[in-house]
Amino acid sequence: MTVDIDDVAKLAGVSTATVSRAMRGLPNVSEKTRRRVMAAAAELDYVSSPSASRLASGHTHTVGIVAPYLGRWFFGQVLAGAERVLRESGYDVLLFGLPDDAAVADFFERMPLRRRVDAVLVLTLPLTVEQLRQLRQLGVPLGAIGVQAPNICMVGIDDLASARTATNHLINLGHRRIAMIGGGDSIATHFITPDDRRDGYRQAMAEADLPVLPGYELDGSYTADGGEAAMVELLSLPHPPTAVFAQSDEMAIGAMRALRRCGLSCPVDVSIIGFDDHEMASLVDLTTIRQPAEQQGELAAKQVLACLGGEPVRHELVPTRLVLRGTTCPPRSAAGVDDADGSTTDSRDPAGPTPPRRPTTGD
């Protein structure tokens, strides 16, 4: 039924070993023979059986990608970048989404990656020490995005410095009452993004001698709804903030919605800065910190491929930058202040500034 290596060998008049060598491009085959083999293979429309070659060689030519959410913007971008690099390098991508605790538990109990992949890419997954140990036990190169751990490849951004930049932008505009919407306390040891961003916020505030008022650090669960709820809470404080740093654009956009529903104007009443530069950020004119998502996926994929090629483990940080748009401006009380920060590049949105908005009055 299906044509196998023997058929090709017969047609080409060589042994199966030679067919195998020729088709994999090994050097110890004469050009003449290789041509004959390739011609025979083409004529028979032969494709080698991956199961058979995996069994015989022990290599799967497959990379496993594990991600918590496949449907969210950031993960989609990272996945797109990683998949493209792997596909173009001839690797298959085996995908595992772990959207909830049950899925995580099941995954680490059955370890479906065992004997199935040559390398694993972990996308921003909060890992416990034990889970990381289990992944290590797979005995294949590990790559991670936003997860720092010894002896595994990783790419990421400087969350702390980026959060400082965001906060400094608000401070430099003259704000003094600046709140933060972030993620809750993370239990996972190796997932430090929310903590780092929080620390960056705190550092910037401390350096400017500004207090973090009670109730100014809220959990927005990294969702728009969470951001909206957090903003509502902030607005009910005795001294509501004049500016908010949201740890993600989704939360920032949720916060903007809360303001709109309250009849308040962003940025005139409250300035908001987000984080990510989600595709929708430009559409809602959101000032934010841009992080290159797809590029991080590409880099992480290249790193594990390099490890597979025998190169040493690498760690890479990609740069972020402040993207100025229309949701931040000086507070009503203050005069404009120079806005500058050494650690990242400030830049106007290439699309150009949008016309300033009038505050909408609530009904």
Added chain:
Amino acid sequence: MTVDIDDVAKLAGVSTATVSRAMRGLPNVSEKTRRRVMAAAAELDYVSSPSASRLASGHTHTVGIVAPYLGRWFFGQVLAGAERVLRESGYDVLLFGLPDDAAVADFFERMPLRRRVDAVLVLTLPLTVEQLRQLRQLGVPLGAIGVQAPNICMVGIDDLASARTATNHLINLGHRRIAMIGGGDSIATHFITPDDRRDGYRQAMAEADLPVLPGYELDGSYTADGGEAAMVELLSLPHPPTAVFAQSDEMAIGAMRALRRCGLSCPVDVSIIGFDDHEMASLVDLTTIRQPAEQQGELAAKQVLACLGGEPVRHELVPTRLVLRGTTCPPRSAAGVDDADGSTTDSRDPAGPTPPRRPTTGD
């Protein structure tokens, strides 16, 4: 080094065949033996080699998923739904993104799915007749989303009726000059989404005796930038529309941006309705047609699994519905008209209406 089926057999005091049967849950094994085998396997931390069992059995327990864009919202949602169902059914997911012509060409030339998967899921990929033929030649069940073809599973929506609903909504509000932003002419025979939505628009217009003015059908490439460009063109017509039906939320949001940049108000100057109910639609308060993306992924996955179980090919349409938000209202000239449509359920956004906006004046 790695423990194999023989080790387990020895420890359990049975033959390898029995181990194989016991571990796969085949019926012809006594409970006592099965327990002994499972205990031995657990003690040795044994996991069977997928390559070996695939080679021996011919089954891969893997489903290939092919999608044009992994990073876009709709595909992320569908992928999340499909992956979850497949994972929970014990199937591996092999992922292929085909973002550009080169990737498509390469994919269909090398056919990396051959001998690698038990079924294939195609997500909204414009397929030529020849490409579809090649997929069929894989000899495995095929499932598709938004791609109609004989004898393959498919889930989708009624694009034509949904587009009519969208257009009728604008008509019922009293609009007469209604334009459409869609996709260009599709070359692919089996990818009829843009054409169906266009036909729905045309039908609704014709039934209401409204003309489709010259220049009222534009290509927005299904991107925000394309939508913005199309809107700019519409605004430069001798008789600009008072309402626009965009075939996707991304294009709708781009069109909204164009209006904002021109100092025009949505919906007071121009009403806009989108399509999809993208997560951002509620955040920018966009009236739209909701289609359940994740659910379509789940259904398609279930369909191919059913085919794998010997059931016949199925076709399923999932319902869409009009979601009323703040970007549509009667045109300036007209009095309000009753808005009703029998084919779908009209509903207020559960989050409730937002306060009406004042038109912003351009500077």
Added chain:
DNA sequence: TTGAAAGCGCTAACAA
């Protein structure tokens, strides 16, 4: 540079 042959680890007939 090529060929012969022994696996790779499992499944599935067939036999018991």
Added chain:
DNA sequence: TTGTTAGCGCTTTCAA
């Protein structure tokens, strides 16, 4: 219900 055994289709020594 269980065991025996012959493959599944390739890769990789080892010899030539």
